[in-house]
Amino acid sequence: MKKILFSAFLIVSTIGYSQVGINTTTPSSAAVLHLVSLNAATGVYGGFMPPVVNLGQRALIPVTAVDDGLMIYLVDGTTRCVQMYNATSTNWVNMYCMPVAASAMYQDFELVPNTPELTYSASGGTFSTGTGPFPSGAPRFSDGSQGYQVSNSTVNVDFASVDTSTNTTVNLSFDLAAFSGTSGNGMDGTDVMTVFVSTDGVTWSSEVTVNGAGNSYWGFAGSAVASGVYDGNNVPTAYTAPGGGLLSGPNAYSKVTLTGLPISPTLFIRIELKNNSSNEIWVIDNVVLNLL
Template sequence: MIVNLSFSQVGIGTTTPSSAAVLHIETANYITTKVGGFIMPVVTEAEQTSIPVTAADDGLMVFVSDPSTGKWCWDIYDGDQAVWRSINCAPVPVCNTQIYLEDFSGYTLNTGRDRRTNSGDYPGGVTWTVDDSAADFLGQDNDYAYTNATGQFELNNTDGPVSFITQAVTISGYATVCFSVDIDASGNLEYDHSDHSTDDTNNQNDYVNIEYSIDGGAWQLVANYGGNGTVNHTLVAPAVADGTFPTGQVSVSGLSGTTLAIRITSNTWASDEKFFYDNILIEGGN
């Protein structure tokens, strides 16, 4: 990098900054055979609102990129009128077209896997499948992963990780794709962070992992969602079993590709410990 200071002129990539510029950035000399650009601060609308601008900040520039509001603009602050002026805006694609929804309605009660046996009208990979190969899912009547009477997918006493996996859903033709999953739980779930290395065998640690795969590629973990998980898990139970779990909706946005599959894996170790999934929704936008 070439940086030149000449009185009030600063040159980056040049030894002869323009006398008309306070800051002159030149791409021609920026690393052999490569050129670059200038990235101004990128903020959401909420972050932009929190900037403590005054009349003295006339000309302050930010780039507003906010998928939640649909704003995508280069903004310059007008100190005289105390307003932000949008110089150039383009619409941000917003997910508003349903592509796939699994709300577990219309299935025979207890559709899924009961102690490693297909039950109900289990689709077996047509729309979704259950992988219980890593769980001790054989010995007791309350070892199951199937639809319940309230229209949810319920897992109980899995004794090891059990995965619910959607089909590979076609998402091509959309500028952006989002998905969401509703997670609920009951029972005295717990998670000992010091015992992570034996999560799937220690008869204690309860967690939920949500992953996605684009175009048949590697599974990508949604880690530590909302600060209620870890680097290895989307959501984990509290350290002390107190009947609580960070339930609610987990959502992911800004995806693109040809196909999208979602995998939800959870683990419980007692007959009073249950997880519930519902409303697995994939949406697209342009």
């Protein structure tokens, strides 16, 4: 009763022109409905709450051609969207949807993998364990006790397709190291790690590359990040390790990231590891696909 009286008190009418002000007795002359956040009587601030409906309730709104622009807030399952009615196409369109709860998929190459697992198949390569030889003492994994290594060959690590159609943001990250069998070997310009992306498993786009230079080698402790933003144009964001020998700190690309991956029912990711000497050993570990 109090609210009804209060609202009625604040309806301001002039001849031939009627406006409604909430928490104001002087609504803008440009507004037919003017909401002010602060209730001066209580000192409490408030917001504007659009009508909240689920899908079933939305279907019961008797929209017609004159309701173009009608607004609701749809809450159904994990969907939370401000929507507006489009009378031309006779459907509700999203103005903004809240991100769905973050989730992630993992591939850590452990005997008991972290879950949910981003499963993979590889055309070669093996699990990596232990340390070195070069960098001396450096673990050949970045988490757990195993990574995945490729030496003297070109190997595709192909991850199973992921349905990202309900996500708004999809990002990939993993750890990278380049081991050497001798102090004088390591990755050269033709030894390259490439992240490929596809939405059909047929046409692939090269997105990020890291290659060595002059027999460079490094472990997982480097601080340099080879980062790319997906654009699908098959021209990678390319990183070349500084000149040869042992690399560390900001000279060592021990992390690879690719952000803005496609929203698709079938997202395919491939990490290609290429080198051409038994003393050159690419190692990857801790692959994480973030689904936001």
